[in-house]
Amino acid sequence: MWILYACGSAFFAGATSILAKLGIRKTDSTVATALRTIVVLIFAWLMVFIVGSQGTISAVSGKTLLFLILSGLATGASWLCYFEALSKGNINKVVPIDKSSTVLTILLAFLLLGEQFTWIKLAGMTAIAVGTFMMIQKKEGEDQNKGGRSWLIYALLSAAFASLTSILGKVGISGVESNLGTAIRTGVVLVMAWAMVFITGKGKKEYLRIDPKELLFICLSGIATGGSWLCYYRALQEGPASGVVPIDKMSILITIAFAYFVFKEKLTRKSAIGLALITAGTLGMLIR
Numbered sequence: 001m002w003i004l005y006a007c008g009s010a011f012f013a014g015a016t017s018i019l020a021k022l023g024i025r026k027t028d029s030t031v032a033t034a035l036r037t038i039v040v041l042i043f044a045w046l047m048v049f050i051v052g053s054q055g056t057i058s059a060v061s062g063k064t065l066l067f068l069i070l071s072g073l074a075t076g077a078s079w080l081c082y083f084e085a086l087s088k089g090n091i092n093k094v095v096p097i098d099k100s101s102t103v104l105t106i107l108l109a110f111l112l113l114g115e116q117f118t119w120i121k122l123a124g125m126t127a128i129a130v131g132t133f134m135m136i137q138k139k140e141g142e143d144q145n146k147g148g149r150s151w152l153i154y155a156l157l158s159a160a161f162a163s164l165t166s167i168l169g170k171v172g173i174s175g176v177e178s179n180l181g182t183a184i185r186t187g188v189v190l191v192m193a194w195a196m197v198f199i200t201g202k203g204k205k206e207y208l209r210i211d212p213k214e215l216l217f218i219c220l221s222g223i224a225t226g227g228s229w230l231c232y233y234r235a236l237q238e239g240p241a242s243g244v245v246p247i248d249k250m251s252i253l254i255t256i257a258f259a260y261f262v263f264k265e266k267l268t269r270k271s272a273i274g275l276a277l278i279t280a281g282t283l284g285m286l287i288r
Contacts, residue, residue, distance in 0.1 A: 002239030014254025039222025072188025089151030127281025134274030
């Protein structure tokens with residue numbers, strides 16, 4: 001059953017990137033992150049009450065709560081970096097880097113959680129790394145993105161924090177119902193996102209300039225994220241992190257497909273080969 005939840009997570013995650021990109025064409029990425037987190041939080045707590053797990057919150061141990069908070073902080077950092085990267089770079093370049101967090105997650109799962117590490121997984125990790133490098137290479141005649149190469153730094157940071165999120169989340173949800181765990185950590189992300197809004201001085205003026213259409217896409221991306229999270233952490237609760245994470249990262253195929261139809265972003269032959277390597281490497285790591 002955890003495989004189905006992981007596939008659901010991949011689908012919603014793929015849709016999230018496209019909807020978010022549509023919502024931050026003019027809107028500041030930090031403000032957009034803070035706004036969409038409100039939607040995710042509402043969605044998460046709605047699911048808590050639907051499944052009736054709100055009464056178990058008093059039974060959450062201090063250790064579990066600590067790791068949920070740490071996971072929320074890592075998620076918040078990953079989100080802020082990811083959407084900043086999306087606002088500055090092309091989806092076909094940002095997403096592969098973000099999804100390469102699989103490599104670091106597998107290593108951390110082996111070192112910290114004691115999950116099995118095989119030569120097949122090593123080969124898969126190598127394929128993902130090579131494929132990612134091929135996809136982010138600048139093609140001949142391509143114009144620089146409006147943010148220069150700063151999108152690359154933000155994308156790399158997003159991947160690093162996403163890896164920490166998976167490991168901390170795996171530990172954090174071991175002693176709590178998955179929907180409740182998701183709701184708690186989303187609250188942490190919300191606090192962090194709004195703190196960044198005020199720290200960076202992006203106040204009322206930014207909100208008044210948000211286009212209603214972009215606000216709609218921001219809200220829709222929050223709903224998609226909520227669906228992805230609920231599926232993802234339910235999958236983590238039932239299955240191994242080394243199996244759940246690779247399936248979730250297959251959302252890159254959905255994102256690339258939508259990017260072609262919505263933003264007309266086309267893959268070069270080299271990028272297509274890179275995508276094939278990422279896909280093969282990701283699927284290869286599911287082999288036991």
